[in-house]
Every structure is written in structure tokens, then in C-alpha cells.
Amino acid sequence: MIVKESRIKTRSGAEALSRHVLHGAKNEVIRVLAGSDWLMRDHMREAKREGLTYGLRHIAFNPAQAMSDAQLAEFAGRLCQELKADASHMTLIIHQKEGTTHGHLILPEWQEDHVLSSRFSWIRLEKLARLEEIRLGHALVAGRHDRSIAKALRKEGKHREADLIDALMPEQPADKPRAAYTSQSHRMAERQGLNLPQLKQLVASLWSQSDGLKSFRAALTKHSLTMREGDRADKRPGAHIIEDQDGKLIGSFTRLTKIRMVEFRKLLAEEQHPTVSKPETDIKSTRLPIRRTTPDFYEEYPIPATTDVQTAPRKRPVIKRPKIREWQRELWLKRMADVDTTATEPLSPTSSIRIISAGDARFRKEITTAIAQQQAILDQQAPEASWKPLDRDRTIATWRRQLAPYQKQLRKSYDRYATAKGEWQAVENNRWQRMTGKIRKLEKKADALFYDFLEMLRFVVQALLHIVGLRWEPPAPIRPVLSEKQKPLLEHFKETHDAEFSVMADQKKLEPWLIQRFDNLIQARQRHIKAWNTAHTDEKNAAQHEIKRLSALLATKPVSPRLQITTKRQISIILSPSSSFGCS
Template identity: 75%
Template sequence: MAGSDWLLYDAMREARRENLTYGLRHIAFNPNEPMTDAQLEEFARRICHEFHGDPEHMTLVIHQKDGSTHGHLLLPEWQQGHILDNRFSWIRLEKLARLEEIRLGHALVAGRHDCSIAKALRKEGRHQEAVLIDALVPEHPTDKPRAAYTSQSHRTAERQGLDLPQLKQLVCSLWTQSDGLKSFRAALTEHGLTMREGDRADKRSGAHIIEDQDGKLIGSFTRLTKVRMTEFRKLLAEEQHPTVSKPETDIKSTRLSIRRTTADFYEEYPIPKGPDTQTVLRKRPVIKRPQMRKWQRELWLQRMANVDTTTTEPLSPTSSIRIISAGEARFHKEITKAIVQQQAILDQQAPEASWKPLDRNRTITTWRRQLIPYQKQLRKSYDRYATAKRAWQEAEKSRWQRMTGRAGKLEKVYQQLLLKFLDVLRFVVQALLHIVGLRSSPPEPVRHVLTERDRSALEGFHKQYDAEFTAMADPDKLEPWLAGRFNRLVQARADRIRRWDRERQAEKERARQEIARLRAKLASPISTSRTQASAPSSRIHAPDLE
């Protein structure tokens, strides 16, 4: 789809020239659901933009294997001025995969870094996507997906003629059917497999691996069966030191529990003694009752005094207790539930109202730190352009250089560096807009091949964002521009919160009126018959008592 062999060879040469350890980065992606070649190519370009790579220098191969279409993306590590970004690459690739699944409507695949991905998406302002990915996070961290083997081991097994997925399924089924390690080892032997301690026992004590008869590695026991290492060590200890089981007839279990009822129990029911048995005098145990606190004793005495009160005696007029029927109790419960529902509407707040307020100094300092490399790049490009312009102007003053054609060559160099400077300016301004939140996508990379046809678009971009260019070129003007941007950011958030409250003001007013009406009905006395007639039979939001 893109690139060629000579492009890969050229990337390796550039890496050696720059003294880099690696020259190419290989990223493979295999979707679960069908995708067209155009969709796969667009996804590859998104990967390039994520890691600050130039899509014009990528090599993309799309082919089918075992009935599934997947792609291989190769990017040069040296990107004509910087190294390909590599920070948190696996998490960022998972984020791109989840976003692509959401964009195309595919089923979301759970990963190990879904929590971090959702957090990053919230920082980017993609709250809807973050909610969808949050649903994939398991309740317990130990339930996160874990690969039974790496892709490298999978490729090695294919070269050795092994089918790792089928063998993994076999090992899992044997483990579920076994009642211990002994029976599991026997089941493995029947299928030509063995389990032994790993070669790196000094680093990972207790780790066991599963092999076939030829000594080819299948995988680790804990990874294949999803058994925790602590539980597996317990199983090993039980296998090495089996516990002695209790006999079925235990004499201790036949003893009957005898409760001592009186103080003279042993005198009333003497135990027969043999002729040689010596009488052992036992000291009578002293039973001490716990001391009651003063307030506990007074409460107990008061309760004991009320024991003789008849049930038909009416309550005193000063008592605040009111006896209600079961129907009236159910009715009060439904009204209370409706009040809680209406109160939930009143307690609603704008999504951004609970956010932590922005720290002015910290935010502007972060922006300034992120803009430093772009300012350096802009300054270097401008210096090259200014040097070429001065050289051309000096050559124009010399008749001899005009006659020999040197002035014309310097003019071409000057025009080409002018185009590159305008493109760097476009890149730096887009980076500024992306950092401060005015642009959702990262800046498009600097192009290496520019023609006169690109001049009009670049000059138009320069005129459109002249204020941003001035701020990036002059450090004294950058600080006021960032401060103004921060003020607009805070004001925009406040406007969104006020707009959210204004849109829901009528709904909250209705909820407030409904709560007042329900509380008035709840406080008014209601007869049992009317309660049973008007009590709702299902879940309600606001019961109508009229």
C-alpha cells in the first residue's frame, strides 16, 4: 500500500549515520472484524501521527493469512530531525485500537491498560469514549486480561510445528478436570506433555513450565491455566508434604456434650470408682457474672417494670409514637422514594462543576515547557532562511555573480528555505494550538518536499495565524498570549456550566415544587382505607394523591 524495499534500506542507512541502535519499528495490527484496505491505511496514518512520524515515509503491507486480513506498518526511527516517539507505546497503541473500534462500530476488546486509556481520554476531552472504555475495566485488578504467550513465542512455535492456541486449550481443559497436581501430571503424560520446574528457578522460585516429549516449550503453568503464583506454591507444598487424613471413626467425635445444671451435679450423680482409683478432690469453680454499668441497670429495671403492663392499655398522651398500618407504611415508603428521586434531580450538577479548578501558574508553566522544542525548531529554520536571504542579496549586488549564475542558484536556495520556513511555521503554530487545546489532533509533520504550489496555502496560513506566529517568535509576547488563552479557557468552562444550569432550571424548579407537594402529603394524616386505595403498586417518580 505504501513504501518499498529501497525506502527501508535508506532508513537503515540513516539510522547508522545517526548512530541509532534501531533503524525501523514494526507494528502489526489484526482486527477481529473485517476492514477495507482504505480503513487499514487510514488507521496506519493515525498510528504515524500518534508517534510523531511522517506518513510519507511509512511502509505498509496488507495481506491475508488464514482467512484474516491484517497489516504490517514499518516506520523509520529517524524522522529527519527527531527520533520516533516511544513513550508508553503499548498503552498508546491500545488507545488507538479502542478509538478505531468505537469509530467503526466494532466490538470493544478489553485490554490491560483500559483504566489508563480512559484517564488519558478524559484529559483530551473525549468523555463519551472514556465512559465506553471504563465499562471494560474489571472490578478486581487481578481479573485483567493476560496473554498466555508472547507473539515471539507464537512465531517460534509455528516454526517448530506447534499449535499453541490448541495446546493452551488442551492444558486448560486438563487442569479443570483434575483435582490436584498429581492427577494433572498424569493427564499431561497421557497427551505426551510434561511439567517441570523452570530453568530460572533462582529468579522465580516455584515457576513450572510445560513441554512436549521433544523438550519444546509450550508455556508457563500459571500463564496457561490463569492460576495465581501464591495458590500454585500452596499446591506444590501440599504435593510435597501431603497431610494425613483423619480416620473415619474418630473417638473424639463420639463424645456427648454434658451441660452442668446444678452446683452439686457431681454429688448427685457420682461416677463409679475402681478399687485402685484414688479420690481427687476438685475445686468447685467460681462463676462470676459481669458487672453491669449503672445506666444499663437502670434501663433493665425500667424494662422489667413495664413487663406487667397490659397490651390493651392506651399509650400516654405525651408519647410521640404513632401506630400506622402496613398499607400506610408502604405508602409512606413510596412517597419517600419519590422524594429521593426528585432530590436527585435537584442535586445534579454540570459535568465540569466538580472538576478541580485550573492552576494558573502550573498550567502556563506546562504550556511554556512543552513549547520550548518548537520554539528552537522555529528559530533554527528562521536562521537558515535569513542566512540564505542575506547571501542572495549580496550576490545580487555583484555583477560578476549575476553573470556567472551564482546569484540565480542562491535565489533558488533562498526560495526553497523560505518554503521550508513557512512549513515549519505552520507546524509550530499547529503544535501551539494543540497544546493549549484549540486543536484536537496533533500537528501535521513537516514535509520534506515542497513546491511553488504550496506557497499560497502556507502564506494564507501565515496571515490567518499572525498573532500566534508573533507569540512564538517573540518570548516577550508569548507570556501575554498564554495568559489570555488561560483566561478564555476558564471563561469558557464557566459559560458551559452556566448554560448547563440554565437549560435544566425549569426541570429543577418542577422537582422542587414536587418535593414540597410530596412532603406536605407525607405530613398530613391519611386514613388506612384511603392509603390502601391510593398507594401505587409499582415504582413511581411522583405519586399523585389528589
């Protein structure tokens, strides 16, 4: 799954983004699961009132394998949770193009009391994409931040997922995947009538078929393309770009062909200064120089006769040995004296050295291994025993801070329903209003807001259970449209979780409920530890007894061969995988 993020500036407005996600002509089907065009424009107006530079966050996620709308909506909810965004304010749109689907998530930068989180957002979004691929069993897509993602997952205790992502990392950092163009350049090219994916594939194929830059430039010319030096030569020397005949930018040469900049600079140097190699058969190199001489040349220039005088031999250099220190000399003399000691000299009676046979040594090593195995069984503890102890005040404060936005949403939804219900009851006894049909409209509006309130209640209660650890999955996203089948289920949900609803509705009841939940959590952890210790008592007692028996064998003199055979059989039974010892 590929996830791309872009931030829409406030001064740009929401018109271009709305036109792309809601009225894209190349899409076969457009399904709006949440939000609307009006909601995006309202978020942009709110960002202008707050004086923000960016108004909307656009996140596009494209899975490599097919995903249903429900799965795409769940992934959008996880994105909101990662970025600390209010899922009730999101706009989620599904596009279907050439039989495949992808999603567009639009979030407001202003989240009523804070700005949307953007710290290391690219790495965090890639991490969510890898986790979603692992959860759904899809093929993992390599990214540029796999090393950081694996490190973060290990800190969270997800070692299996981290190992799977480690396998995606290339051996060389330069081999990391990189995009040939950004989503913004893609949109700009579409408005200019260019198809960047096809042009990128064309440039890559032309480069693979060329044997150098000269042939590559000729191949580009045949397809009405040119390559020239970039406009920012002062910042990126040597960078070249590819354009069409109208001067429209296609992309950078190194990004389109996946060639490293160092290799490309070598190719440029070879193109500018070609080296002329000599042929293998160079006739000029085989001719010898000839010097013409006169007949009496040797008489005019006689060769000097050799003398019998022998030159004095060179003096051999004197090699000086390095000086040795006094303590090193004494140590050397002591070692040389020990060399003369006879090998058959008997050991003194006070010596602590005991000579044993090789078989007895192997037997003792097996006993030591068995003792270590049994000691590992004694050292085992319940998984909860190694957990960090919880701080009551800090934990409850964290829960309260996480629940505050959900309480605010629930209060707003209830206020809207109460206002509509009050308007309906105010005109219920008015005969004229009944005749005009206004009371019927107010009743429908109150009923619709009531079920919206129940849906918000469902979302808030699930969030409460998830935060305090009573629910494994995060709350399902709020459904903007409710069918008749869902209304009885919502009413049943309200009756079932009436206690949790009362807690979220009343701030005075929330604090005692959180304290009770914390106490139950501590008691449940202690019960699990106690149950684990009870279940492993017999195993630990047997291991302790076996350690005492094997330690006694080590303290005795060399054991007889018959006892060694019996003990080895017992050790093999202990260390076997099917044995009850050594595995918990």
C-alpha cells in the same frame, strides 16, 4: 492492535534495524512516510556523542483490521505525543505483507534536550492501542495490563473506555495473555531459517492431541523436535525447552502450550514416579486367612468364663454454667419483667408514637421518593461548576513549557529558509552565476525551504491551538513531501493564522497572548455556567414549589383516600421519564 517496543543499543548500530525495516525480503510493499536510513544513522551517531546506552526506539504496531496509511500515521503521531518525542525526527515505514499492513516507528532516544520517556512504556503503549481500537470501532485485543489501563483511564475521566476494557480482563490473573516469544527471538529464528509461528502452532496442536508427557515426547520426535530441561535450572527449576534436531531453540514448553508452571510440575512428577493402581478384581484380596488347629485345641486353650460382677457406672460430668456479670443479670431480669406486661395496655397520652395504616405508610413513602427526586433537580449544577478552578500562573507556565520545543523547531526552520534566501539574493545580480545556472538551483532550494517552513508553521500553530484548548485534535504530523496542491493551502493557512504565527515567532508577544487566552477561558466558563442556570431556572422553581406542597402533605394528619388518589396521579406524572421534571 498489537504494539511492541524494543530499544536498540548504541554499540549495535542502526544497520540491522535499517536492513529489516527498509529491505525486508518478505514484505510485498515498503512505503516510507517519514524519515530515511540516513536519519536513523545520524540519530545513532548523536546518541554515541551523548554517551547513551540506547540510541533508537523501535515501535512496531500491527492492527487486527485494515487501516489506511493516514490512520497509521495519525496513530504514530499519538505515540510520539505520549512518549514526548519530536515528531519531526521520526522515521515511519509501512509494510504490506499478505494483503495486510503494519507500521514501524523509529524514534531517537536523544530528543535534543532530554531522553525519550520510558517509564511504564509498555502499559502506556497498550493504552493507546486500546483507545485507537475504540476510536476506529475495531475489535478489542486483550492485553496483560488491562487492569492498569482501565484504572488510568478512569483517572483521566474516560469511564466508558475503562468499562469496555474491564470486560476484557479474565477471572483468574494466571489466565492473562502472554507472548510465546519476543520479537528479538523471532528475528533470530528467521536468520536461522526457522518459522516460529508455524512451529508454535505445531507444538500446540501436538500437545492438544496428546494424553500426557510421554506421548507428547513421542509426537515431538516424529517431527524432529525434542524437549529437555532448560539450561537455567538453578533459577527456574522444572522449566523445559523445545529444540529442533540441530539444537536451535524453539521456545519454552509452558509458553508454547499455555500451560501453567504448577500444572507442568505435577505432570513431571507423575512422569518420574508413576503410580500403579490395583486392578478392580484382585483375587489375593478376597482370600481369608486360615489357621489350622488340633482336635484338642479348645481343651488346651479354654475360653475364660464371663463373671457376673458389674462394673460401677461412670460418674456423669458436672457442667458448670458460665458466670454472668451483674449488669447483664439486671438487664435480663428487666427483660423478663417486661414479658409479663399485657399487650393491650394503653399508651400513655404523652407518647410520641402515632399509629397509621399500611396504605397511608405506602402513600407517605411515595411522597418521600417524589421529594427526593425534586431535591435532586434543585441540586443539579452546570458541568463547569464542578471543575477545579484554574491557577493563572501555573496554567500559563505549563503552556509556556509545552510550547518551548515548538518555538525551537519553528526558529530552526525559519533560519534554514532565511539562510537559503540570503544565498540566493547574494548571487542574484551576478551575471556569471546566472549563466552557470547556480542562481536557479539556489532559487529552487529557497522555494523548497519556504514551503517546508510553511508546513512547520502549520504544525506549530496547530500545536499552539491544541495546547491552549482551541483545537480538539493534536497537530497532524509533518509531511516530508509536499505536492503542488498543498502549497496554496499552506499560504492561505499562514494568512489566516498570522496572529498566532506572530505570537510563536516573538517571545514578547507570547506572554500577553497567553494571558488573554486564559482570561477568555475563564470568562467562557462563567458564561456557560450562567447560561445553564438561566435555562434551568423555571425547572428549579417548579421543583422547589413541588417540594413545599409535598412537605405540607407529610406534616398533616392521615390524608383522605380521594386526595391520595389525586396526589398519586400527580407523583406518577412527576416521576415519568417524559416529564420535564427530573431530567436535565
